[in-house]
Amino acid sequence: MMIPYRARRALRRLFIAVLVLLLAAAALLLCWLLWLNRYVIYDRYEGARLDFQQSLQYPPGETAVPPEPMETVEIHYGSAGGDDTPVNTELVRFSGYYVTLEELLADFDGVKQKLEALPGGSVILLNIKDVRSWSYYTTSVGMQSEKFDVTKMDTLIAGLKSRGHYLIARIPAFQEYDYILADQTQRVPYGLPRKGGNGSLWLDTEGPCYWLNPTSDGTLTYLIQTVTEIRSKGFNEVVFADYRFPKTDKIAFEGDPLQALTDTAAKLVRTCSTDTFAVSFTRTAADLTLPEGRTRLYLEGVSAADAASLAGQAGFEDAGAHVVFLTDSGDTRFDEFSVLRPLDSAHE
DSSP states (O other), X not given: OOOOHHHHHHHHHHHHHHHHHHHHHHHHHHHHHHHHXXXXXXXXXXXXXXXXXXXXXXXXXXXXXXXXXXSSSOOOOSOTTOTTSOOOOOOOOOXXXXXXXXXXXXXXXXXXXXXXXXXXXXXXXXXOBOTTSEESSOOSSSEEOSSSOHHHHHHHHHHHHHTTOEEEEEEESSEESHHHHHTHHHHGGGBOBBTTSTTOBOEETTTTEEEBOXXXXXXXXXXXXXXXXXXXXXXXXXXXXXXXOOSOSOBOOOSOHHHHHHHXXXXXXXXXXXXXXXXXXXXXXXTOOOOSSSOOEEEESOOHHHHHHHHHHTOOSSHHHHEEEEOSOOOGGGGGSEEEEEGGGGOO
């Protein structure tokens, strides 16, 4: 049966009208999803969730203002001799032992017993913070572990210090998670934003953690306050582990990452080091030049055959005192430089 001409015209018009409405609905849905993206917060425990109250703190076009520095720890900017005068950089070659955070948490009493058996004046590196932001000592700057009795660590540190040990604290340089989640309104500007994320931060799922932006004033203040507190605990040195940018092309960062790392390292050394306290780094950016001052370069995962070559590339006049290898190898080629080995090797 043939459909009348007028009926066909009416059906054609109806089809076009329905098609236009569907396209308009699809466009509205897309715009709504893009708008909603700014309110999405990613949490390890709850997954993706919406937080309209928090996200309204960042209306489009408004520049986030860094918070005022926290007043929990006093900070003195500048070196002991002024900005133009490096602090005493006399460091000596050493050998000693390192303790991982996993070892401390798995058998704290056993590790404590082994540390107390070391001769006085030994060099000891302790990992005292994780990438989740939790500190395993009493802190008023960052976030204190609630699953570990931090007073036990405080007592251990004080006891080691009383026996004249040279104490080194190793902490993540830029990896944080719960610290940012705890106060996103204030701390989101500290982090590295995700490309196309409308201000949301890039999440490193391997941690999981967020990465702090080395050029952020809030980041620098936080790191300086952390180091100042660690120094007050009796440590002789702090090592920033994983001192680098994350290996991803999904972050939005304007500027030269290598220059940003170099400038921040110089500020940390100039501000936090003294004639009795060193600020050091685990370098993973191959071309990073460490600043002048009381600082060391820590390297791990290096074969003994490559030790001398890598130490020479560091650019220190006295590589033996300024380059430290963390290794479980007993190869004596490491002993030309400073070296730290597992605590168990002291008792074998």
